[in-house]
Amino acid sequence: MGPNLFSSGYAPSEPAAVRDSTHKASQHQLGYQESVRHLFVREAALLEKLADHDQIPQLLAYFEDEHGFYLVQEFVSGYPLSVELHPEQPWSEEQVLDLLYECLEPLAFVHRQGIRHGNLKPDNLLRRMQDGKLMLVNFDSIKQIHLALMALHEQPALLDETTTQAYQPIEQLEGMPYPASDVYAIGMIATQALTGIHPMLFPWIQKLGKCSGNPTVPVLNRPFIMG
Numbered sequence: 001m002g003p004n005l006f007s008s009g010y011a012p013s014e015p016a017a018v019r020d021s022t023h024k025a026s027q028h029q030l031g032y033q034e035s036v037r038h039l040f041v042r043e044a045a046l047l048e049k050l051a052d053h054d055q056i057p058q059l060l061a062y063f064e065d066e067h068g069f070y071l072v073q074e075f076v077s078g079y080p081l082s083v084e085l086h087p088e089q090p091w092s093e094e095q096v097l098d099l100l101y102e103c104l105e106p107l108a109f110v111h112r113q114g115i116r117h118g119n120l121k122p123d124n125l126l127r128r129m130q131d132g133k134l135m136l137v138n139f140d141s142i143k144q145i146h147l148a149l150m151a152l153h154e155q156p157a158l159l160d161e162t163t164t165q166a167y168q169p170i171e172q173l174e175g176m177p178y179p180a181s182d183v184y185a186i187g188m189i190a191t192q193a194l195t196g197i198h199p200m201l202f203p204w205i206q207k208l209g210k211c212s213g214n215p216t217v218p219v220l221n222r223p224f225i226m227g
Helices: 030-048 093-112 139-152 178-197
Strands: 021-023 057-063 069-075 078-080 125-128 134-136
Touching: 021 178, 030 069, 030 139, 093 125, 093 134
Parallel strands: none
Antiparallel strands: 021 069, 057 069, 078 125, 125 134
């Protein structure tokens, strides 16, 4: 994808001045400008609905100028959960339960707004330095703007990496995601933490996303109940 279609910028600064994602449509592509504008405003409005939750970065502003489309999002200092997940170093049951509580509560809020994340993986769960809480970042809404730009410019869409697809259920891989697809992704992340094994190394059967039931894989001994 060329830089004239889509570019990203990120600068740690005062929140109101932070440019978290910048989307530029080249000026010679006026034929698709209106379609992109409609999609941009729709997806930005959805992100704006999530501003009330502490574990989701706030969308501070979105606008368009003669150079393109811009999203201004709260800057969060932290590191991705993937830094904490090490091969063959499984977490304790208590650590995994804490992870589930941290992820599912803000995710339930997202779903109550009629929105799904759509892009959940360890790299998109950010451990905030300020208090250690996990933040949900990089929603699929931004990705949809990207894909629309590619399609309207008649360029082939870039496929998700295999490591990303490992966190997606079969209906999402086939282009029919549901809110439950987010829950599946959290389950895969929790299983990775519990086993120390990356999901792409799990045994699968019949292309249905079912684990083969390897008896060496540990399971939680207590039920998980959201309070």
